[in-house]
Amino acid sequence: MPKKDYSDYSRGELVKEIYSLRKRKKYGIIWDEETNPEKVVQLCKKELPTLDEIKEKEIVENKKNKYNIIIEGDNYHALSVLNYTHQKKIDIIYIDPPYNTGNNDFKYNDRWVEREDSYRHSKWLTFMEKRLKLSRYLLKNSGAIFISIDDNEFSQLKLLCDQVFGEKNFISVFIWRKKKGGGNDSRYTAVETEYVLAYARNQKYLEKWSIKHDEDYLKRYKEKDGHGRFFWDTFQRAGLQHPIVYTVTAPDGKKIKGNFIRSEKRFKTDLADGTIRFVKTKNKNWSIQFKQYLPSGKKPRSLLPENSVDTNSTGKKQIEEFFGDPKFFTNPKPIGLIEYFIDIGNKDAIILDFMAGSGTTGEATLKINKKDGGQRNFILCTNNEEEICEKICYPRIKKVMQGYVGKVSKKQYAPLGGNLKYYHTNFVGASPTDKNKKELVNKSTEMLCLRESTFDLIKKNKNYSIFTNNKKNVGIIYDEDSIDSFKKEIKKLDKKTNVYVFSLGTYAHDDQFKDIKNLITLNPIPEAILAVYRRIFKTNNKEREK
Numbered sequence: 001m002p003k004k005d006y007s008d009y010s011r012g013e014l015v016k017e018i019y020s021l022r023k024r025k026k027y028g029i030i031w032d033e034e035t036n037p038e039k040v041v042q043l044c045k046k047e048l049p050t051l052d053e054i055k056e057k058e059i060v061e062n063k064k065n066k067y068n069i070i071i072e073g074d075n076y077h078a079l080s081v082l083n084y085t086h087q088k089k090i091d092i093i094y095i096d097p098p099y100n101t102g103n104n105d106f107k108y109n110d111r112w113v114e115r116e117d118s119y120r121h122s123k124w125l126t127f128m129e130k131r132l133k134l135s136r137y138l139l140k141n142s143g144a145i146f147i148s149i150d151d152n153e154f155s156q157l158k159l160l161c162d163q164v165f166g167e168k169n170f171i172s173v174f175i176w177r178k179k180k181g182g183g184n185d186s187r188y189t190a191v192e193t194e195y196v197l198a199y200a201r202n203q204k205y206l207e208k209w210s211i212k213h214d215e216d217y218l219k220r221y222k223e224k225d226g227h228g229r230f231f232w233d234t235f236q237r238a239g240l241q242h243p244i245v246y247t248v249t250a251p252d253g254k255k256i257k258g259n260f261i262r263s264e265k266r267f268k269t270d271l272a273d274g275t276i277r278f279v280k281t282k283n284k285n286w287s288i289q290f291k292q293y294l295p296s297g298k299k300p301r302s303l304l305p306e307n308s309v310d311t312n313s314t315g316k317k318q319i320e321e322f323f324g325d326p327k328f329f330t331n332p333k334p335i336g337l338i339e340y341f342i343d344i345g346n347k348d349a350i351i352l353d354f355m356a357g358s359g360t361t362g363e364a365t366l367k368i369n370k371k372d373g374g375q376r377n378f379i380l381c382t383n384n385e386e387e388i389c390e391k392i393c394y395p396r397i398k399k400v401m402q403g404y405v406g407k408v409s410k411k412q413y414a415p416l417g418g419n420l421k422y423y424h425t426n427f428v429g430a431s432p433t434d435k436n437k438k439e440l441v442n443k444s445t446e447m448l449c450l451r452e453s454t455f456d457l458i459k460k461n462k463n464y465s466i467f468t469n470n471k472k473n474v475g476i477i478y479d480e481d482s483i484d485s486f487k488k489e490i491k492k493l494d495k496k497t498n499v500y501v502f503s504l505g506t507y508a509h510d511d512q513f514k515d516i517k518n519l520i521t522l523n524p525i526p527e528a529i530l531a532v533y534r535r536i537f538k539t540n541n542k543e544r545e546k
Contacts, residue, residue, distance in 0.1 A: 033122060036123065043427075044076075057070075058420065066375070074383055081425065084533075085447055091351065095147055125160060148333065170199055198341075210296060230294065233289060234289060245259060256286060321407055321409060335367060338364040342368050349376045359396045359397050361380060384424075403415035454469045490519055498521050
């Protein structure tokens with residue numbers, strides 16, 4: 001970026017520039033994003049994103065179960081909509097962004113970014129920052145994001161995530177062995193690894209992480225009592241960072257002073273209830289042992305286990321089972337890699353992948369549910385370049401849910417089940433005219449149903465709609481003149497209902513609902529949606545100046 005020429009600045013302009021320089025961060029990652037702003041972001045100054053459901057792509061296995069979601073469209077626009085429908089609702093985000101290798105893997109403003117492009121890293125950072133900021137709002141306080149990356153942008157991504165999520169919320173860099181053998185594609189070393197960066201929304205609320213035990217780990221816990229499986233572990237250890245030093249008496253009266261891993265008080269309690277024992281070693285010395293019980297889960301390791309996460313070659317074979325040989329998927333992630341991170345979360349977690357590509361995260365979610373009886377749900381967002389959403393992502397998820405025959409193995413794969421809703425992004429005018437507000441309300445039905453997870457239609461006409469999910473009802477009033485007729489329906493249903501009512505401002509017509517206030521909760525629209533859009537679009541445009 002060329003240096004500024006201050007020679008023609010007025011005194012006022014110079015003072016303003018000095019204040020601007022004082023505000024500039026002293027440490028962190030800085031890049032030029034003003035030279036070539038991203039078109040899809042600029043579009044939101046003129047048009048606001050909404051959702052349209054593609055009803056014929058809906059999959060219903062059991063209406064009582066929750067729905068998984070596919071959103072076709074630019075992920076910036078999809079994330080904008082999700083900021084209204086799913087703010088602080090997401091447990092785990094996994095993304096596999098373009099690595100920006102300069103080898104036709106990253107497009108910016110509809111053009112491939114070449115390795116020789118002097119703004120190559122700036123474009124990638126601009127692209128990533130916008131989306132990571134939007135994604136942060138979606139995570140629960142206890143949520144976490146996992147991002148796959150390689151050496152091309154690793155250092156930039158780490159600094160960017162420190163900036164977006166906060167350095168204190170960094171969890172780990174997981175190292176994944178993506179392939180075995182070869183190495184002719186790199187000049188100096190055989191590059192076999194990639195990375196997965198993990199950040200918490202707020203580490204203060206992060207729940208204790210654990211993953212399931214594998215069979216090799218379980219072999220150690222051979223014995224069992226009324227409290228569960230255990231093995232006898234060493235109570236006295238050398239080299240402890242914070243040893244607890246005291247003296248105990250062996251059965252023969254011998255005094256043993258040592259570095260112990262538990263307090264003297266705990267030692268006496270455990271000795272009394274039989275969870276500590278003295279054993280003679282081959283050297284006729286005393287060994288103090290305690291029962292190490294099998295924990296409910298184990299900590300994930302930063303070096304990912306090869307036997308469970310697989311390699312890129314496995315990912316390619318998994319894609320080939322669906323489509324033969326889709327050549328544009330050169331390095332698809334294996335299902336096991338994503339399962340590993342999903343397994344860290346709760347069994348009822350909501351999983352988001354806003355760079356979904358072929359839909360591996362969706363399949364991984366369904367597979368792990370089948371294994372452990374979980375009720376996790378996924379949201380996949382991807383564009384439709386080269387018809388990837390319609391011809392790859394959606395068909396893959398449909399096959400996994402309904403069962404299919406492998407293209408290569410000819411094996412019959414059993415259905416994993418699940419419900420699915422399919423949307424694509426659309427737009428309404430952003431200028432705050434009454435006409436645009438009315439149009440946003442008319443196009444808000446899908447967003448509101450998604451926000452409330454209410455998809456079963458009770459009644460719909462041009463003036464209002466009522467939906468349910470068997471736990472609650474949601475009403476959408478498109479025209480305030482129809483409030484009276486809407487109220488009659490609510491009285492018949494006699495069930496608590498969240499009501500979204502059209503209003504040109506923040507007034508929700510409370511006075512007209514006084515007679516049924518015990519049955520309803522009122523929300524003015526489109527103001528509730530516009531407030532979110534004002535926040536996120538302003539944040540993305542102005543936050544760097546703060």
